[in-house]
Amino acid sequence: xxxxxxxxxxxxxxxxxxxxxxxxxxxxxxxxxxxxxxxxxxxxxxxxxxxxxxxxxxxxxxxxxxxxxxxxxxxxxxxxxxxxxxxxxxxxxxxxxxxxxxxxxxxxxxxxxxxxxxxxxxxxxxxxxxxxxxxxxxxxxxxxxxxxxxxxxxxxxxxxxxxxxxxxxxxxxxxxxxxxxxxxxxxxxxxxxxxxxxxxxxxxxxxxxxxxxxxxxxxxxxxxxxxxxxxxxxxxxxxxxxxxxxxxxxxxxxxxxxxxxxxxxxxxxxxxxxxxxxxxxxxxxxxxxxxxxxxxxxxxxxxxxxxxxxxxxxxxxxxxxxxxxxxxxxxxxxxxxxxxxxxxxxxxxxxxxxxxxxxxxxxxxxxxxxxxxxxxxxxxxxxxxxxxxxxxxxxxxxxxxxxxxxxxxxxxxxxxxxxxxxxxxxxxxxxxxxxxxxxxxxxxxxxxxxxx
Ligand SMILES: Cc1cc2nc3c(=O)[nH]c(=O)nc-3n(C[C@H](O)[C@H](O)[C@H](O)COP(=O)(O)OP(=O)(O)OC[C@H]3O[C@@H](n4cnc5c(N)ncnc54)[C@H](O)[C@@H]3O)c2cc1C
Numbered sequence: 001x002x003x004x005x006x007x008x009x010x011x012x013x014x015x016x017x018x019x020x021x022x023x024x025x026x027x028x029x030x031x032x033x034x035x036x037x038x039x040x041x042x043x044x045x046x047x048x049x050x051x052x053x054x055x056x057x058x059x060x061x062x063x064x065x066x067x068x069x070x071x072x073x074x075x076x077x078x079x080x081x082x083x084x085x086x087x088x089x090x091x092x093x094x095x096x097x098x099x100x101x102x103x104x105x106x107x108x109x110x111x112x113x114x115x116x117x118x119x120x121x122x123x124x125x126x127x128x129x130x131x132x133x134x135x136x137x138x139x140x141x142x143x144x145x146x147x148x149x150x151x152x153x154x155x156x157x158x159x160x161x162x163x164x165x166x167x168x169x170x171x172x173x174x175x176x177x178x179x180x181x182x183x184x185x186x187x188x189x190x191x192x193x194x195x196x197x198x199x200x201x202x203x204x205x206x207x208x209x210x211x212x213x214x215x216x217x218x219x220x221x222x223x224x225x226x227x228x229x230x231x232x233x234x235x236x237x238x239x240x241x242x243x244x245x246x247x248x249x250x251x252x253x254x255x256x257x258x259x260x261x262x263x264x265x266x267x268x269x270x271x272x273x274x275x276x277x278x279x280x281x282x283x284x285x286x287x288x289x290x291x292x293x294x295x296x297x298x299x300x301x302x303x304x305x306x307x308x309x310x311x312x313x314x315x316x317x318x319x320x321x322x323x324x325x326x327x328x329x330x331x332x333x334x335x336x337x338x339x340x341x342x343x344x345x346x347x348x349x350x351x352x353x354x355x356x357x358x359x360x361x362x363x364x365x366x367x368x369x370x371x372x373x374x375x376x377x378x379x380x381x382x383x384x385x386x387x388x389x390x391x392x393x394x395x396x397x398x399x400x401x402x403x404x405x406x407x408x409x410x411x412x413x414x415x416x417x418x419x420x421x422x423x424x425x426x427x428x429x430x431x432x433x434x435x436x437x438x439x440x441x442x443x444x445x446x447x448x449x450x451x452x
Contacts, residue, residue, distance in 0.1 A: 001134045001172075002035060002075050008168040009036025009087055013106070016153040016161045024112060025085055035081035038165050039070040039088040039107075039139065047303050049089065049159070050099030054141065056090040056149065066090055066107050066149045067142035069123075072297075076137025077109070077122035084109040086120060087165065088141065088149060089158050102158035105149035107141060119145035130289030166298060167251055171229065173294040174254030177262025178222035184269040184287040185215045191273055191282065202272070210428075211272050215265050216417070217425040220396075221389035222258045228392055229254050245320040249312045250388070256304035257385030259294035266291050305377035308384070314365055314373075318358055325351060328391045336398045343426040347394065350387050350430060353437045357383070360441055371448040379436040390422075390430045397422035 010029045013021055028034040045052035054068025066088055070076075077084065086107045095101030111118050124138035141147040153161035189212060192203035202208045229250045236243045266287035270277030277284050295301045313321050328351065331337060332344050357380055364372050400418035407415060 001131070002078070002080060003032070004172050005038065005075050005169070006032075006034075006036040008165040008172075009038065009085060011168060012087060012104075012161060012164045013085075013152065015164050016104075016157075017106075018152075021106065021150070021152060025106065025108075028083070029085060033081065034083040034085055035075055035078070036085045037073055037075050037087065038162065038169070039073050039076075039086050040162065041070060041072045042068065043071055047300060050097075050102065052089060052091070052102070054088065054090040056092050056103060056105055056151075058092070059148075063148045063150055064090075064092075064105060065142060066105055066147045069143075070139045070141070071124075072126060073137050073139050074134055074297075076135060076139050078135050082110075084120070086139070087152070087162065089162060090149075092155055095156065099159050100156060102162075103155045104152050104158040104161045106152050107147055107149035111148065117145070119143070119147045129292065130286065131293055169298045170251050170255040170304070171226070173298050174222070174226050174229075174258035176294045177258035177260070177291055178219065178226050180287050180291050181215070181219040181222060181258075181262040181265035184266050184284065185212070185219045187282075187284060188212065188215065188269040188272045191276075191284075195274075208272060211268050213420065213424045214428045215268050217393070217421040218261050218389075218429055219265055220418075220421050221393050221425050221429070222261060224392035224396060225250070225385070225389050226254055226258065242320075242323060245316065246324060249308075249316075249320040249324065252304040252308040252312065253381060253385050253388060255298060256295070256301040256308075256381050257389075259291065260301060260382065261385070262291045263288060263295060301381075302378060305381040306374060308381045309361065309373060309377040313358065314361060318362075321354075321358070324388070325354075328387075331391060331395055331398070334398070336401065337394060339401070340394065340397065340422070343390075343423060344394070346426050346430055347387070347390050350383075350390070350433050353433065354383065354387060357437060357440050372446055375447045376440045379440055383433045383436040383440075386430050386433050390426055393418075393422040393425050 006029055010026050013025050017025070025034070029036060040049050040052070042052045042054065052068070054066065054070065056064040056066055058064055068090060070088065073086075075084075086109070088105045088107045089102045090105055091097070091101050092103055095103070107120060108118055109120050110116065119142060121140045121144050122137045123140050126136040126138070128136060189203075192208055192212060193201055195202045197205075203212065229247065232243055232247050232250070236247065269284050269287060273282055273284050276282050279285070299307070328347070332347060337344050361373050361380075364370070397419045400415035404412050404415040
């Protein structure tokens with residue numbers, strides 16, 4: 001997390017900062033001497049960042065006095081760095097009291113001109129369920145003396161500028177879910193080959209095999225999703241709005257789907273370990289404690305799903321989603337895919353269901369019944385995650401099927417696991433979409449009208 005945040009912070013300065021800011025801040029961040037943070041959250045402003053109260057008062061010399069309290073700041077203070085570069089969202093005098101009134105400021109822990117304290121005080125370290133190696137701090141700006149900052153980007157462009165960092169951090173959440181799931185799977189596989197019950201290693205019991213295969217298929221599926229999305233960044237260098245739109249569409253899926261499923265894999269890993277999974281001895285419970293936060297920070301998964309459906313699909317009139325569908329259809333109808341007839345037919349039916357759900361959402365939007373869309377966005381994000389991952393695993397299975405020919409025994413076995421992953425994913429994960437789809441389409445319950 002420490003280098004990830006620093007890198008994302010540097011990218012903001014490189015993309016939105018002035019030449020002077022780039023020169024002043026980035027060399028020591030590149031070398032690892034200084035670390036970066038992102039400071040959005042306050043006690044009354046979590047998902048609703050626009051409600052924040054931190055102020056930035058101009059001093060007339062290009063600098064601003066920053067005053068306010070940020071909470072839950074990852075890498076907020078540590079001995080790893082000789083200086084911290086905080087990117088702080090704050091409101092200038094008279095700014096609109098919402099997200100459109102936010103501006104972004106660079107506020108160092110120690111002032112660059114004389115190395116003296118800039119009065120950024122860590123007043124609390126959060127006690128967390130997991131990620132204990134990451135210091136999560138409450139930071140006070142301008143309370144123990146003046147904290148000076150300088151604006152980065154234009155006034156009121158704070159959210160857009162901060163999104164450079166947030167989008168990167170969201171993809172990192174996806175990587176967190178995926179990488180921890182893959183490691184949890186490998187450790188669990190090893191445990192299952194060693195633990196004996198009923199005179200057999202538990203890996204031989206069919207129910208344990210089911211859990212392991214499910215874990216492997218989703219973990220590798222998430223990896224395929226993250227790699228596919230990262231590769232789009234390379235394609236984006238060649239230009240083209242369509243690639244940018246595809247990245248924007250897939251970012252909330254990477255973040256929310258991989259963090260949610262990463263947590264599910266961690267829970268399944270504990271189940272395979274039996275009672276030892278619930279105890280700390282084997283360290284497997286740590287995965288569940290560590291992954292869970294990825295469903296909450298960088299915009300909760302609820303917020304991701306709202307962004308996915310309302311902005312990335314409905315506001316875009318489904319254009320990016322349709323283009324992705326075209327790519328999928330091309331692979332599904334390819335001659336090499338036809339040996340997986342059961343699976344490609346299941347994917348095809350899911351694509352039809354996706355169209356029905358989107359038609360349903362569009363109908364509700366036309367009638368301004370937004371609450372009924374918003375109560376289902378989470379399910380549709382999970383639905384879409386399952387769909388996209390099944391397609392990417394199909395591509396892997398097609399490739400593996402070709403590569404198997406003439407391969408040596410070890411390689412052939414590995415390629416076979418890729419084919420199995422695809423089939424298992426369709427059987428155990430993609431089929432859950434029928435439930436999501438029924439829940440969205442077949443009930444007319446309006447949650448906002450129900451008593452709680
Ligand atoms: C370990 C850790 C590290 C963190 N690191 C940082 C950091 O480095 N920088 C930083 O600025 N922040 C950081 N955060 C804060 C984190 O981003 C917030 O906790 C998160 O955005 C949610 O805000 P909240 O906790 O106030 O929850 P709330 O916003 O109160 O949300 C509570 C629940 O309500 C739901 N909800 C709220 N509004 C809506 C809506 N409009 N539609 C649907 N559902 C909604 C949420 O999905 C959630 O389920 C960190 C938090 C933790 C725990």
